[in-house]
Amino acid sequence: MSTPQIVVHRDKELMAQAAAARLITKIVDAQAARGSASVVLTGGRNGNGLLAALAEAPARDAVDWSRLDLWWGDERFLPQDDPERNATQAREALLDAVDLDPARVHYMPAADGTHDDADAAAEAYAAELAKAARPEDHGPVPSFDVLLLGVGPDTHVASLFPEMPGVRETERTVVGVHGAPKPPPTRVSLTLPAIRAAREVWLLAAGEDKANAVALALSGAGEIQAPAAGAYGRSRTLWLLDAAAAARLPRGLYPPASP
Numbered sequence: 001m002s003t004p005q006i007v008v009h010r011d012k013e014l015m016a017q018a019a020a021a022r023l024i025t026k027i028v029d030a031q032a033a034r035g036s037a038s039v040v041l042t043g044g045r046n047g048n049g050l051l052a053a054l055a056e057a058p059a060r061d062a063v064d065w066s067r068l069d070l071w072w073g074d075e076r077f078l079p080q081d082d083p084e085r086n087a088t089q090a091r092e093a094l095l096d097a098v099d100l101d102p103a104r105v106h107y108m109p110a111a112d113g114t115h116d117d118a119d120a121a122a123e124a125y126a127a128e129l130a131k132a133a134r135p136e137d138h139g140p141v142p143s144f145d146v147l148l149l150g151v152g153p154d155t156h157v158a159s160l161f162p163e164m165p166g167v168r169e170t171e172r173t174v175v176g177v178h179g180a181p182k183p184p185p186t187r188v189s190l191t192l193p194a195i196r197a198a199r200e201v202w203l204l205a206a207g208e209d210k211a212n213a214v215a216l217a218l219s220g221a222g223e224i225q226a227p228a229a230g231a232y233g234r235s236r237t238l239w240l241l242d243a244a245a246a247a248r249l250p251r252g253l254y255p256p257a258s259p
């Protein structure tokens with residue numbers, strides 16, 4: 001478990017641009033060291049904001065997009081190409097504009113009849129992750145280089161909501177989610193054990209409606225009550241915030257250079 005590091009940016013636009021720059025560097029470094037890189041994407045405004053900023057960044061051409069594996073932390077269980085699917089939104093924000101290898105883009109299954117329900121879809125995704133894991137990895141998922149997570153106002157991450165069965169899962173790597181408080185109610189999500197297989201976990205939160213959630217998750221709350229508190233990477237856990245989301249953090253928790 002890595003101790004969270006906190007970086008606070010002036011506003012959400014700067015946060016997205018700085019996170020995009022950071023991600024470009026991380027991918028380039030991983031590709032230089034290991035030949036390829038793997039990133040887990042998240043849904044929501046902040047995750048998509050980062051992807052849109054990345055699409056605008058001139059340094060994006062430093063990435064070899066054909067040697068990047070993309071996975072998803074969660075998905076809304078809706079038909080293929082539904083505008084509310086996280087995958088559709090990621091494609092619009094960035095993926096359609098770069099030269100990815102389709103075999104390396106690991107979409108979570110859609111509600112298109114191939115899988116009976118979200119639980120079957122979760123099982124299929126768990127099998128795909130297990131197939132990609134290598135013996136040196138820490139369990140049945142690959143050691144993702146960076147796993148991105150948006151933080152909800154209730155401290156949810158991916159589709160793991162406070163007190164619900166998903167956040168209590170200790171064995172399976174992917175679960176079907178039913179009755180989610182954030183629409184749509186049916187989703188597929190990585191679990192905390194799968195999230196914690198990542199080398200680095202980056203949590204993104206912007207806006208005053210996130211201030212309580214950020215303060216709660218970083219002040220020692222348990223992961224069942226505050227799922228974001230249980231999201232950490234093996235070598236690094238990074239909270240990327242704007243000033244509004246950081247407003248209720250105890251001042252001693254982040255560096256003096258921050259606003």
Ligand SMILES: O=C(O)[C@H](O)[C@@H](O)[C@H](O)[C@H](O)COP(=O)(O)O
Pocket residue numbers: 042043044045046047074075076086149150151152153156157158159182
């Ligand atoms: O499917 C989703 O909606 C998510 O993946 C979800 O976990 C999201 O990341 C948070 O709710 C934060 O969303 P915002 O960045 O829009 O606040």
